[in-house]
Structure formats: C-alpha cells, structure tokens
Amino acid sequence: MIQTLQAKFRTCSVTGLKVNRDSELLIKANAVIAVVCLLVGALAAFGLVLTRWQAIHLLPADWFYRFLTLHGLNMLIFFIIFFEMAVLYFAGPVLLNSRQPAPKIAWASFGLMVIGMLLVNTMVLTGNADVLFTSYPPLRAHPVYYLGIILFAVGALVVTGLFFASLVVAKREKSYSGSIPLVSFGALTAAIIAAITLVHGAMTYIPTFLWSLGYMELDPQVYRLLFWALGHSSQQINVAAMVALWYFLGAVTVGGVVLNEKVSRTAFILYILFISMASAHHLLVDPGFGPAWKVWNTSYAMYLAVLASMVHGFTVPGGIEMGLRLRGYTQGFFGWLRKAPWGDPGFSGLMLSLVIFGFLGGITGVTIGTEQINIIVHNTMRLPGHFHATVAGGTALSFMAATYYILPLIFQKRVSFWPLAKIQPYLFGGGITTMAMAMIYMGIFGVPRRLWDTSFSNAPFSVEFHPVVWVTQTIFGIGGLLAATGALVFVIIAVATVFFGKPLTPESIAKSASGIPQGILKLPPQIYSGSEVQNVHERGAKGTVILVFIFLGCFVLYYFVNWKILSFVWKVG
C-alpha cells in the first residue's frame, strides 16, 4: 500500500510540495492544449491585424469574419479555460498535498473538452459557423458548432466539480491543517464563478442547438441576456483566476506576503456575490430592459465587484512590497521596485499584467459600463480596446508569467531560449498596450468593431473618418503585430521547453542558472524575524499607497471626461 502511494507522489525539490502524478499529468495535458489553442488564436490575430490595418487589407471579407470567429473562440474560451483547468488541478490537489480524486473522470472530461474544441474549430474553418464569437440568433451556424460548445462546457463543468471534490478529499484525509491557502481560495472563487457561468452556458446553447435543428423558437433578446451571462461571466472566471495567480506569482517570484487574510478573502467573496451581474454591460443600449434593471446590474449592485478589484489592486502590490521590505529592500518609497527582479519573466509578467489590467482595462471597463456613457461606446473599437487590456494584457499575460514557473516546477524542465523568455512579457505587454490604446482612440472617433472595410468603399453613402484615424490604425497595426509576435514567441518557448527542454535536477541547478527563474534559484532570505516582522508591517507599504492614489486620480479623470463628451451629443432618451 505504502509503495503504491509512493509511486503516485513525488516530492518537489524546490517547493517541498507533494505532487501526485495524476494531477501532474492532467496539468501538463491541459496546459499543452491551452498553448495549442493560443497558437491558433495568435495566427488568426496576424490575419486580423493585417486586414483591419486598411493600408494592407490582407484577407477577403469572408475569411476576415471567419478568422475573427476563430480568434475569439480560441483566445476567450479554449486557451483560457484549458489553462484554468490546469490552474484548478494545481491549486486543488497539488497545493493541498492531496491525491487527485477520480482521475478517470478527469481524463474523460478532458477528452470531452478536446472533442468539443475540435468540432467547433472544424465548423468555423469549413465556413459552417460564420457567426462570430457571440453567434446572436437569428444568425445561424451548423448544429455541430453548438454541440461542440456544449461538449466543451460539460467537460469543464465536471472539472470544476472535481476541484470541489479535491477540497473535500484533502480536508477529510487531513493533507493540510487550518484553512486552505489564499491562492487555493482564489481558485475556489474562480471555480464557483465557473460553475455559475457554465450553467448559463447550458441555458444558452442547449436551446440554441435545438433551435438550429428546427425544434424550437428563440427570442433574440433573451439569447443576448443568457449569452452574456456566459460570455461576460466567463471573463470573470479569468479575473478571479488571474488574481489568484497574482498572489501565487508574488509569493514565488519575490517572496510576497499576504497583508491581511480577511481583506483578501472578503474581496474574493465579493466577486462570487456580485460579478455575475455584469451580463448587463452588453445590454445597456438594448431595447429589452428598463433603466432600473440596467443601473442596478451594470454596477454589480453599487460597484461591489469593482471594490473587490480595487482591494486586490492594493493588496497584491502591497504584499509584494512588504515581502521585499522584509527581505531588506527598505530604501525610500520605491527601493523595492527598483531592485526587483525585472529580468525574471515571472515577475515582469506579473507586474505588467497588474498595471495593464488596472490602469488600462479596469478604468476603461468601469467607465464604458456606465449606463449612459455606453451610448457613445457600444460596439465601437473602444470595446475590443478595453477587453484586450483586461483579457490579453491582464489574464493571458499572468498565465504566461505563471507558465515560466510551471515549466520548471511541474514539467521539471529548464525554460528554453531563456534570453528570449526574459523579454517576452515586455514584447507582449507592450504590444497589447499600444494596440489597445490605439483601438480605444479609434473608438472615440466612432470606428466600429468587427468590420472588414473601414473605408466603406462599397456602401451607398460615403463615410469619411477624421484623418487621425488612419494614423491610429498604423499604431494599432504595429502594436497588434508586436503582441501577436509576443504570443507566438511564448508558444515557441513553451513548446520547445516541454518537448526538447533540458531536465531540471537538484544537481544541475548548482551548475548553471540559465532557464531557471530567480524565484526558484535564489529567493533572497527574509532578514527580519519575530517582533521585527510586526514593526516592518506597521510601517506599511507606503510605495503602494502612492501608486493606488495615482491610479484613483487617473480613474476619476477618465470617468468624468467621458461624461463631458457625452453631454455634447444630441439629446436622446
């Protein structure tokens, strides 16, 4: 018995965690498929950027819309959810030193998700589903397209169930004592939101599947309501998973600490309670809903989920600052930032993700999700500008940063092309930031999203955009190419490491440092102990205090400038 148990676990030479083989293999499989989907999405991104950049206008109309469907599904759904499945297997059994419950069911649901993904992508590439990510009926795709999404969602729902089971197993078998770690708590938040989201997914796609077969009627407005309970809430799984990874990366890259468990955990609970209301963000200028419904839901009941993000926006950098101060980086307000390991892609990815998500994605998101301001924003380029900052610059970048630690810790490989890996977060983050800002700027001039021909050359009436739009398009094109290249570089590094990387052993670590992030190799020791720890804590994270007030200043400015712009247009109501 003991022997079979031993065969199922290895002890991680770096973290000392007991890693069970079943979970480890599941993490590997899900991460690999996630990267494959990222590759498909990134290749599609090249086509999209080079087409919307009117000076190049590469693809014909049908292939542009097909690539747009492919890009949306693979980036927003497949890449991110496969990766989140890996995060759940890590934050459950691995962090809790436990065994994997029901590994056979886990593999079956993985198979279901892969089949679903393949069916959807096949339908899109064969031209049977030119309906874009949202597939608003009565726009109709082949029934197999809806079936593929249902299979994928069922598989993902089972995996979230297995994560809940792993918490029960770990508790009952006493593989840890006390309360689960904060990172696992964040993953639990993501899993609960995922369960809510996937139930909405079933409510959306099962009727749509039956409608596509001709068995029932479908109301386009009800579809939009239910679809966004899936489409927007799935992005809130990302937010919770990303914040959990921020805490994870803060801890492993520089020894970041948790300032206060109560504050961080309560903020996660606010996500669970309020974040699903954000379906309303997409329905603010729809005919089917009244103003009271719109105001209450778009604000997540008085912005309580925004409050949660603003709390994490303090506690994540604050915990990093405190961790570094405890390790002796106490100089001035920002000594800890100046001395931080900016050459570690895990750390630089974390910090860029935090800044891009907060400053660019968060501020624009809350502003454009305001009921009335949405009138001057809905379906313009400002929308994709906003969510590329949150989902790509925030979530995807945090996943990439975490991968630089998963490769050595779980795959036990040195990261290949290490010098390239060091600059990859800057390439991707810089590209996304440039592109998103250009998109936001174009949107302010009324340029629509999801449009093949910005020159409207075949329309009955001419449309003349402000000349600055064409300059902005060039900046958009350059930013987009940089971002897509950054994603491609990440895929190359990840694939090369997994399949051809040099194995990492305790003996080889001493010989060469290449391909091992600093947090694994030489985390500086904590120099304070005992009561001194309390003293450092009491002096606080004063650099972070300055940063959050700069953030608030930007937020207030952007928010009220938008009200001002709104006040100039025609009276409407």
Place this chain on the structure above:
Amino acid sequence: MSESDKSMHSGLLAVEGVWWKAIPKQEKLWITIAFIWCLILFAMMPLWHMRGGQNPSGIRAKVTPAEYVERVERFVEDYKVGEDNGFPVVEPPAGAHIYLLARMWQWYPVLKLKKNTKYILHLSSADINHGFSLFPLNLNFQVVPGYDYGLKVEPNQSGDFRIICNEFCGIGHHTMVGKVIVID
C-alpha cells in the same frame, strides 16, 4: 520561513488558527476611499436620468418584423419628399414618430430632420441583430429583431450624418450605411 513569522506568510501556505484579524490602517483607508468612489460611480447614473440629456431608456415594445416593416412603409408613404441614391428621402413633421428599418444590408429610408426639433425615433430590424451608430456623433444603439426601441431625439446641430451598422450582420455588413440630413 521560520515558525515565528506566522503573522506574515505567503498565499501558498494553509493558514493555521484564526485569520479574521483587524485590518491594518493603510488598507482601511484605501478600502474606505474606494467604497466612497464606488458610491459616487453608482449615484452618477440615477443623477443623469434626472438632470442629464442622454439616457438609453426609450419606449420599449415587442413587434414582429412583418408588422414593423409595414409601419415603416406607411411612414415612408406619408412623408416622402424625394429620392437619394435609390432610397426614399422622408421628412416627418416636428414631434412625429420616425420608423427606421435595419435590414441586410441597408438603413431604410433616408431621413430629413430639423435642428432643435423633437422626434421619436423607432429602431427595429427585419431580419437579424444590427447596430445603429450615428456618425460622426458616435451615438450607438442595439437593434434587435422583434423589439421596437423608440428613442426621443433632438438634433442639436445641422449637417449631413451617416448611420453605420456596428453589429456584425453577415458578409455585407461593411456596406450597410444610411443617411440622415439635419437642416436649420
């Protein structure tokens, strides 16, 4: 990390004992200010309904696409004053109900309005979802088949405006441009 450092630990470790502890003063300050900001964000929306001029409330009703097309045809017959590029040009009187039709891939008809005059602009679709975007003002509304969205509008400037479709509506989406003329 040594055992004595329990008060400061990373998010990777299980927490022993009671973690429901008093909030340090910096966090308390930030949470308070952030919460006040959230309340301001919330209050702005009802405030704008009372004091502001731009709200997406409208008159909302259900209508079948066939019924709506009929209403549009009646509206065109009643107030047609000319033609532009094959589209009827329609000039309704002040305060009139305007019926604008979105369909693959045109906005029908062309509208001729007067500055500083109130109208009720109805939007609906004959087929699938479309997006009403008044260019270059950047005024945007979703057009959903089966639903009539009646918005009180009051043009505050004269000129030559366009209606761009900004919801994907199939292969001809990028040719769906309509026209609104506002005269003094």
